[in-house]
Amino acid sequence: MSHHESPLIVDLDGSLIRTDLLYESFVRTLFTRPWALAFLPLWLFRGIAYLKYRLAQAIDIDVSALPYNSSLLEFLREQKAQGRSLVLCTGANEGLAREVMDHLGIFDEIYATGITHNLTGERKAQFLRERYGERGFSYVGNENRDLRVWRFARSAVVVGSSRALAENAAQVCQLENSFPTAAPTLSIYLRQVRIHQWVKNLLLFVPLVTSHQFLDAEAVTAALLAFVCFGLCASATYIINDIADLDSDRAHQKKRWRPLASGMLSIRAGLLLCCLLLLASGVLVTFLPPWFGAVLFLYLVTTLGYSFLLKRLQTVDTVVLAGLYTTRILAGAAAIGVYPSYWLLAFSMFVFLCLALVKRISEIYRKQGADETSLQIRGRGYFTSDLPVLTSLASAAGMVSILVFAMYVNSAEVMGMYRSPMILWLACPLFAYWIIRMLVMASRGEIDEDPIAFAIKDKRSWITGLVLGLVLAAASTMTIQG
Numbered sequence: 001m002s003h004h005e006s007p008l009i010v011d012l013d014g015s016l017i018r019t020d021l022l023y024e025s026f027v028r029t030l031f032t033r034p035w036a037l038a039f040l041p042l043w044l045f046r047g048i049a050y051l052k053y054r055l056a057q058a059i060d061i062d063v064s065a066l067p068y069n070s071s072l073l074e075f076l077r078e079q080k081a082q083g084r085s086l087v088l089c090t091g092a093n094e095g096l097a098r099e100v101m102d103h104l105g106i107f108d109e110i111y112a113t114g115i116t117h118n119l120t121g122e123r124k125a126q127f128l129r130e131r132y133g134e135r136g137f138s139y140v141g142n143e144n145r146d147l148r149v150w151r152f153a154r155s156a157v158v159v160g161s162s163r164a165l166a167e168n169a170a171q172v173c174q175l176e177n178s179f180p181t182a183a184p185t186l187s188i189y190l191r192q193v194r195i196h197q198w199v200k201n202l203l204l205f206v207p208l209v210t211s212h213q214f215l216d217a218e219a220v221t222a223a224l225l226a227f228v229c230f231g232l233c234a235s236a237t238y239i240i241n242d243i244a245d246l247d248s249d250r251a252h253q254k255k256r257w258r259p260l261a262s263g264m265l266s267i268r269a270g271l272l273l274c275c276l277l278l279l280a281s282g283v284l285v286t287f288l289p290p291w292f293g294a295v296l297f298l299y300l301v302t303t304l305g306y307s308f309l310l311k312r313l314q315t316v317d318t319v320v321l322a323g324l325y326t327t328r329i330l331a332g333a334a335a336i337g338v339y340p341s342y343w344l345l346a347f348s349m350f351v352f353l354c355l356a357l358v359k360r361i362s363e364i365y366r367k368q369g370a371d372e373t374s375l376q377i378r379g380r381g382y383f384t385s386d387l388p389v390l391t392s393l394a395s396a397a398g399m400v401s402i403l404v405f406a407m408y409v410n411s412a413e414v415m416g417m418y419r420s421p422m423i424l425w426l427a428c429p430l431f432a433y434w435i436i437r438m439l440v441m442a443s444r445g446e447i448d449e450d451p452i453a454f455a456i457k458d459k460r461s462w463i464t465g466l467v468l469g470l471v472l473a474a475a476s477t478m479t480i481q482g
Helices: 019-033 034-045 047-059 068-082 096-106 123-131 145-151 165-173 185-194 196-209 217-244 246-250 267-285 290-308 318-337 342-370 384-409 421-445 451-456 459-477
Strands: 008-010 087-095 109-113 138-141 155-161 174-180
Touching: 008 068, 019 034, 019 047, 019 087, 019 217, 019 246, 019 267, 034 047, 047 087, 047 096, 047 109, 068 087, 068 174, 068 267, 087 123, 096 109, 096 185, 123 165, 123 217, 123 459, 138 145, 145 165, 155 165, 165 174, 174 384, 185 217, 185 267, 196 217, 196 318, 196 342, 196 451, 217 246, 217 267, 217 290, 267 290, 290 318, 318 342, 342 384, 342 421, 342 451, 384 421, 421 451, 421 459
Parallel strands: 008 087, 008 138, 087 109, 138 155, 155 174
Antiparallel strands: none
């Protein structure tokens, strides 16, 4: 009997799918039913199989959106078309595995972890040996413990990034095929921590500029340290947010290619990276004033609340997003020991409320473009029919921010800080131009949901920012004779 005639036993976690259903179940329980994790020690006491069972019972997973290994799946379908028997044999919970089996419709049988037995490692090897006989089956696997199965198999189909694994498998049985996968690279990790989003943390330097301390070496050093510390913490929260958004990201045309959603980075690696980033941020915060640590903690708690619940609450989500941007300004002020202007805080709250609404407008626009009926945005508290209201609110918030800035220019506080405060009036049309442009681009569907990311790539936004900087410099240095 050739290996093509032997039944092909297929592993699920890490092989057929680029993720692990145990971790998928755990994080969904964590974000949707966190109180259930209080029973985690009791479940684990009864064994890993029982833990998998209870976690699977606690949540729902859309198996159609899981990151399948497309090349392996194509190979399996070819084998099925040639009449080969396919069997799904996995350490994942039987209920979840059966959903995958029903979704794909290519497997003849299924063997999986039940309530009392965990079908992994040596247990799986002995089960398959007894069920099919030694050298009576072929096996698809992806990790070193699958060598225990391959030593009884007729042939091996190896999935993974390790060349050594394929070589070791070839030593214990015939190597039928291999499906290399790319190991996580530095660029993948940088994408996951969203290093490009650190541009948002430039807001920490706003108090440094507005207080005219940008020539103070000590203040600049503190602001730079705060920037890195805040960035590390923010990157950790991005990971938490991506884990919370796995289902909605996988259903999204572009977000499904994010490292965690696509399986390019495992959930376990993401959680570890998150812990390391928080640890590094915690170390750096000890070198900064206590008030900065307090503001950073407030940001972390608020972001976690946003990831767990607040993002799904209509209106609350946009107010929280605007508040998180404003928190960066508070953090920058705390780092250098100054009190932020109430005008500055009011301006930032309104302008960032406008941008938060633009973000939701973009999401709704894309959903509406796919279906003209009134549908709810997945993972959000909005319907496509909310678009006119949100557009009006975004326009109003943007215009109010300009009004607040105009009142700030005419305040006594400004008179004592700038040589020629009247020059600051030139900033009003610049802000108006930029805000109106963002609203128009969002209404055209040209903003890919994140207005900050759009602005980073938008040449006109850069030009507007440069001209605004020149206006501020002129107001600080030039003297206009009246």
